[in-house]
Amino acid sequence: xxxxxxLAAGTVAHAQSNEATDVSxxxxxxxxxxxxxxxxxxxxxxxxxxxxxxxxxxxxxxxxLERGAQRDGLRLIQQSADAGSAEGAHRLALVFAHGDGxxxxxxxxxxxxxxxxxxxxHRRAQLNLGTLYLRGQGVxxxxxxxxxxxxxxxxxxxxxxxxxLGRAMSESMGPANADPVRAANxxxxxxxxxxPFAALRFGLALADGSGVKRDLVAAQRWLVxxxxxxxxxxxxxxxxxxxxxxxxxDKALNAKILQSAISWFEVAAQxxxxxxxxxxxxxxxxxxxxxxxxSQAQLWYGRAAQQGLTEAQNALGIMLVGGVAGVxxxxxxxxxxxxxxxxxxxxxxxxxxKTTEQMPDRDRSRAEALAQRFAPTPEVPVDTTPPRLNxxxx
Numbered sequence: 001x002x003x004x005x006x007l008a009a010g011t012v013a014h015a016q017s018n019e020a021t022d023v024s025x026x027x028x029x030x031x032x033x034x035x036x037x038x039x040x041x042x043x044x045x046x047x048x049x050x051x052x053x054x055x056x057x058x059x060x061x062x063x064x065l066e067r068g069a070q071r072d073g074l075r076l077i078q079q080s081a082d083a084g085s086a087e088g089a090h091r092l093a094l095v096f097a098h099g100d101g102x103x104x105x106x107x108x109x110x111x112x113x114x115x116x117x118x119x120x121x122h123r124r125a126q127l128n129l130g131t132l133y134l135r136g137q138g139v140x141x142x143x144x145x146x147x148x149x150x151x152x153x154x155x156x157x158x159x160x161x162x163x164x165l166g167r168a169m170s171e172s173m174g175p176a177n178a179d180p181v182r183a184a185n186x187x188x189x190x191x192x193x194x195x196p197f198a199a200l201r202f203g204l205a206l207a208d209g210s211g212v213k214r215d216l217v218a219a220q221r222w223l224v225x226x227x228x229x230x231x232x233x234x235x236x237x238x239x240x241x242x243x244x245x246x247x248x249x250d251k252a253l254n255a256k257i258l259q260s261a262i263s264w265f266e267v268a269a270q271x272x273x274x275x276x277x278x279x280x281x282x283x284x285x286x287x288x289x290x291x292x293x294x295s296q297a298q299l300w301y302g303r304a305a306q307q308g309l310t311e312a313q314n315a316l317g318i319m320l321v322g323g324v325a326g327v328x329x330x331x332x333x334x335x336x337x338x339x340x341x342x343x344x345x346x347x348x349x350x351x352x353x354k355t356t357e358q359m360p361d362r363d364r365s366r367a368e369a370l371a372q373r374f375a376p377t378p379e380v381p382v383d384t385t386p387p388r389l390n391x392x393x394x
Contacts, residue, residue, distance in 0.1 A: 180211030194389030272379030307378030
């Protein structure tokens with residue numbers, strides 16, 4: 001994931017709140033206007049404040065960058081940082097992280113500036129710095145440092161920081177052990193404030209009983225909310241929950257639950273979730289919850305395989321080599337089996353080697369060349385902005 005995709009700039013991270021309580025009283029109306037999208041009003045106010053206020057100069061510089069006045073924007077941000085402004089250091093860090101205004105990207109410099117702003121108590125810088133330590137981008141991965149900075153960022157109750165800290169508490173590295181109880185609590189807090197991915201994580205915790213008492217009803221409620229908030233992976237989780245429902249003596253009920261699972265998998269698959277596409281393909285291949293349709297199975301295996309899912313690449317390779325869906329393509333099948341083998345699938349090598357015995361050398365060479373040129377194509381684009389908050393209704 002690009003470093004820029006991890007970073008929280010003020011105008012986006014606080015898109016749901018225009019109160020601007022994280023800046024000095026003198027700047028609140030201008031920053032609130034900026035966050036509300038009123039760049040003209042914000043710029044007018046900030047121009048009056050900038051000569052005597054380094055933080056105002058940094059915000060004004062951000063606005064100028066946003067509207068294309070790169071030279072003036074960069075100059076103001078640099079001057080603000082040089083004057084010791086935490087906002088200036090944070091904004092300059094974002095410039096280096098993103099490569100704004102023609103500035104070459106420099107992750108190490110961005111981290112240095114985030115740290116300077118963080119040490120002065122700048123919450124968004126602390127969030128960004130902690131996230132970079134968590135991901136190991138621009139700095140060596142360090143879970144202890146990540147947690148330390150994210151704890152500071154989350155102290156004010158910011159949902160983005162609460163979620164990031166929850167992620168950090170979910171992982172283990174060296175002396176830092178996972179704390180599922182703390183993680184679940186953090187996800188709950190962030191979810192209640194509207195963070196959609198926190199709603200997904202809290203729903204999963206409730207479904208699994210990880211760090212919190214297992215509660216399938218509450219899990220479903222949070223997962224549905226996450227899906228309605230734009231997280232397609234929540235539909236995959238809802239399908240998985242349905243599949244795990246213990247079978248009963250009521251065959252009609254069992255069939256209804258299975259159909260529900262397939263419906264959720266289809267929602268996620270249509271939205272581009274590779275694992276859901278693979279599970280939907282399995283359903284079509286087996287005729288489980290849907291009418292058996294090998295052409296549909298091959299189509300969904302193909303979409304998941306193109307995204308780089310190893311299990312789908314193996315299944316698609318088998319189908320194409322054997323012509324299971326009515327069309328045989330040994331070259332393309334060999335390609336997918338080779339890619340699955342390289343991805344670590346335990347069965348692909350044996351199947352590929354058996355295929356080699358019946359394939360001319362020229363076809364094998366062509367398949368190997370196709371595999372060499374292959375690059376995964378994600379269906380869900382990487383969104384470089386923090387998700388919009390959507391608090392659940394009471």
